[in-house]
Amino acid sequence: xxxxxxxxxxxxxxxxxxxxxxxxxxxxxxxxxxxxxxxxxxxxxxxxxxxxxxxxxxxxxxxxxxxxxxxxxxxxxxxxxxxxxxxxxxxxxxxxxxxxxxxxxxxxxxx
Amino acid sequence: xxxxxxxxxxxxxxxxxxxxxxxxxxxxxxxxxxxxxxxxxxxxxxxxxxxxxxxxxxxxxxxxxxxxxxxxxxxxxxxxxxxxxxxxxxxxxxxxxxxxxxxxxxxxxxxxxx
Numbered sequence: 001x002x003x004x005x006x007x008x009x010x011x012x013x014x015x016x017x018x019x020x021x022x023x024x025x026x027x028x029x030x031x032x033x034x035x036x037x038x039x040x041x042x043x044x045x046x047x048x049x050x051x052x053x054x055x056x057x058x059x060x061x062x063x064x065x066x067x068x069x070x071x072x073x074x075x076x077x078x079x080x081x082x083x084x085x086x087x088x089x090x091x092x093x094x095x096x097x098x099x100x101x102x103x104x105x106x107x108x109x110x111x
Numbered sequence: 112x113x114x115x116x117x118x119x120x121x122x123x124x125x126x127x128x129x130x131x132x133x134x135x136x137x138x139x140x141x142x143x144x145x146x147x148x149x150x151x152x153x154x155x156x157x158x159x160x161x162x163x164x165x166x167x168x169x170x171x172x173x174x175x176x177x178x179x180x181x182x183x184x185x186x187x188x189x190x191x192x193x194x195x196x197x198x199x200x201x202x203x204x205x206x207x208x209x210x211x212x213x214x215x216x217x218x219x220x221x222x223x224x225x
């Protein structure tokens with residue numbers, strides 16, 4: 001089955017800095033890669049996703065890149081704000097399968 | 112548009128008991144998946160229901176079972192509770208016809224087994 005590795009487990013940045021979270025996956029047939037943000041006491045919230053026919057996708061301060069050859073994808077957050085502090089999960093899925101999540105990255109943005 | 116809702120928010124049970132968790136899918140969504148999230152871990156897939164039929168299951172024992180109703184709401188039942196069943200249980204729904212469609216999660220039910 002699919003295996004998703006996520007790094008780092010914890011990331012501390014100053015407000016205004018950029019943050020990058022990286023994930024690798026094992027199943028070359030995976031073709032949909034969502035990212036979720038989970039705040040304390042809440043369920044995961046879908047913040048951005050990318051499909052295998054696209055190399056990069058951007059939504060305001062958030063962007064995701066995908067390298068299918070290397071089987072890795074990354075989340076980039078620019079101009080970080082304290083409200084970006086949360087746990088971020090990457091996930092991967094292929095057709096007729098189910099989401100496999102990474103173990104999460106706790107992002108701490110200090111004012 | 113109403114999002115995914117779950118009840119109850121918190122639950123405390125003792126080992127050996129049985130529990131039922133409930134989920135109402137987002138309006139228009141016909142597929143519901145359940146996940147278990149242990150503390151400090153990512154969600155782990157339990158099973159999925161589409162049009163009242165289970166059509167996918169993760170590595171969980173048979174004492175984890177579920178139902179989906181005609182209105183697409185769903186239940187997760189866990190029998191013979193064990194201490195390791197303590198976790199956040201998440202429900203997610205999607206409305207597309209493929210597994211490549213966006214899944215939206217509810218707030219979860221925090222289950223504590225003593």
